[in-house]
Amino acid sequence: MRLTVIGTGYLGAVHAACMADIGHDVLGVDTDAGKVEELAAGRAPFHEPGLPEILTRNTRAGRLRFTTSLAEAADFADLHFVCVGTPQRPDSLAADLRHVEAVVDGLAPLLTRDSLVVGKSTVPVGTTRSLSRRIAAGLRPGVEARIAWNPEFLREGFAVQDTLRPDRLVVGATEPGTDQLLRQVYEPMLRAGVPYIGTDPATAELVKVAANSFLATKISFINAMAEICDATGADVATLADALGHDARIGRRFLSAGLGFGGGCLPKDIRAFLARAEELQVGEAVSFLRDVDRINRRQRRRTVDLARRLLGDTFAGKRVAVLGATFKPDSDDVRDSPALDVAAEIAATGADVHVHDPEGIDNARLALPGPSYHTDVMDACRDADLVLHLTEWRQYRAIDPVKLSEIVRVPTVLDARNALDREVWHAAGWHVRALGRPHPT
Ligand code: NAD
Numbered sequence: 369m370r371l372t373v374i375g376t377g378y379l380g381a382v383h384a385a386c387m388a389d390i391g392h393d394v395l396g397v398d399t400d401a402g403k404v405e406e407l408a409a410g411r412a413p414f415h416e417p418g419l420p421e422i423l424t425r426n427t428r429a430g431r432l433r434f435t436t437s438l439a440e441a442a443d444f445a446d447l448h449f450v451c452v453g454t455p456q457r458p459d460s461l462a463a464d465l466r467h468v469e470a471v472v473d474g475l476a477p478l479l480t481r482d483s484l485v486v487g488k489s490t491v492p493v494g495t496t497r498s499l500s501r502r503i504a505a506g507l508r509p510g511v512e513a514r515i516a517w518n519p520e521f522l523r524e525g526f527a528v529q530d531t532l533r534p535d536r537l538v539v540g541a542t543e544p545g546t547d548q549l550l551r552q553v554y555e556p557m558l559r560a561g562v563p564y565i566g567t568d569p570a571t572a573e574l575v576k577v578a579a580n581s582f583l584a585t586k587i588s589f590i591n592a593m594a595e596i597c598d599a600t601g602a603d604v605a606t607l608a609d610a611l612g613h614d615a616r617i618g619r620r621f622l623s624a625g626l627g628f629g630g631g632c633l634p635k636d637i638r639a640f641l642a643r644a645e646e647l648q649v650g651e652a653v654s655f656l657r658d659v660d661r662i663n664r665r666q667r668r669r670t671v672d673l674a675r676r677l678l679g680d681t682f683a684g685k686r687v688a689v690l691g692a693t694f695k696p697d698s699d700d701v702r703d704s705p706a707l708d709v710a711a712e713i714a715a716t717g718a719d720v721h722v723h724d725p726e727g728i729d730n731a732r733l734a735l736p737g738p739s740y741h742t743d744v745m746d747a748c749r750d751a752d753l754v755l756h757l758t759e760w761r762q763y764r765a766i767d768p769v770k771l772s773e774i775v776r777v778p779t780v781l782d783a784r785n786a787l788d789r790e791v792w793h794a795a796g797w798h799v800r801a802l803g804r805p806h807p808t
Contacts, residue, residue: 369553370445372397374471376407376434378527378700379488379520380451382419386531388426390556395444396434408434415699415726418528442478447549450487456635462642463492472499476506476513483513484546488520490576490636492643496540496569516541517569518550519576525697536563540572580636581656586621587628588662594624594803604803605785624803626757626783627666629694631702634660667705669802670783671712677779677800678753682718686776688751689720690744691758693727701730706757714738723747725760751775759784768795
């Protein structure tokens with residue numbers, strides 16, 4: 369099948385490459401000419417495991433091309449996936465739909481045949497309906513365009529496997545023909561047993577924000593428990609293990625620490641709050657305000673604990689920060705808890721040295737103040753405190769004995785509860801973490 373993918377960022381580039389990989393003829397479209405050039409050359413413009421391989425394979429095979437021209441997209445296919453960003457508005461909690469609207473407004477007058485536009489971006493409930501009216505107003509006479517919503521659940525770091533083998537496919541459409549067409553698009557996934565949930569657009573839009581709200585709530589719940597543990601000497605890691613054995617609860621997304629960030633969870637729960645208020649049902653999801661507040665509180669708690677570990681002052685201290693991205697296996701620093709903590713500490717005038725395996729370029733752009741290092745040892749040299757803020761696998765593999773030889777003070781704050789504290793302790797480190805008792 370011929371299809372286009374409009375917006376080729378973290379979501380769209382992977383979707384385009386995966387759609388080509390399952391045999392479709394794909395044209396990716398983005399307004400960012402630099403990104404288009406990279407992708408067209410078969411190179412991933414960001415770090416995502418497995419993406420370079422499928423990009424190269426499919427651009428070489430001629431099944432995957434990229435352009436900046438929406439007119440070319442309208443000409444190329446009758447099926448268009450929309451994957452542009454829906455960030456938080458600068459002036460409110462609501463989602464900024466200007467990119468999605470720009471695509472619909474731009475595409476409508478260019479369409480010369482009946483077409484289907486399928487949104488994958490995360491949008492407030494009701495968006496499909498309003499975009500359907502919007503596109504109808506811009507179409508040439510005699511041309512029809514339907515809009516459906518097919519929210520995306522991929523996780524950065526696992527985006528390729530999540531796209532090729534998602535937990536489920538959700539499609540919200542009003543006409544049966546749309547459902548059939550999308551079943552054809554995703555036929556290899558359906559054949560492999562991926563559940564397909566065909567529903568109305570409002571439900572589809574809600575599935576995505578409800579899923580993210582649930583995950584965010586689970587994380588904030590355990591982080592609230594971590595604070596209670598800190599006040600009582602209880603251990604949140606054991607608590608989480610014990611809770612997790614209950615199949616109704618489950619252990620995943622129950623790791624206490626610095627909390628969630630990135631370009632999705634925080635803005636999605638805020639947009640949900642804003643949309644619920646517009647719908648006069650804000651009370652129903654008002655708990656999400658607490659989820660957001662508890663989450664942001666972990667960043668402050670981490671900074672406060674770091675200060676205490678340094679004798680109540682950052683002045684004249686050298687602080688090593690391990691991790692800048694919002695999660696491992698990504699170079700994404702959008703709303704990164706790690707970078708937020710680094711920024712807070714750098715703002716005190718402390719000498720902050722940041723290491724990240726993939727996120728340094730983005731981190732430097734977002735936060736120019738600290739020194740950035742490509743080598744963990746360089747970042748930690750002469751440190752008065754080491755902060756472990758993003759749970760990259762390689763940080764768990766650090767030899768704490770070797771590291772203790774180059775720092776000034778062997779104190780580590782493991783804000784992700786991911787280091788082996790016994791091993792670090794045995795190597796002479798003072799190990800602290802949120803919600804965990806500490807050896808005195
Ligand atoms: P992103 O910022 O990485 O990518 C958005 C892309 O859209 C950019 O490359 C931008 O240049 C392009 N763009 C903007 N306006 C355009 C236009 N008018 N025409 C063509 N291209 C345009 O964002 P992302 O992380 O890929 O997220 C996109 C959407 O997917 C958001 O709604 C997000 O919530 C959702 N989502 C993201 C993820 C994720 O893990 N990143 C997962 C699921 C859902």
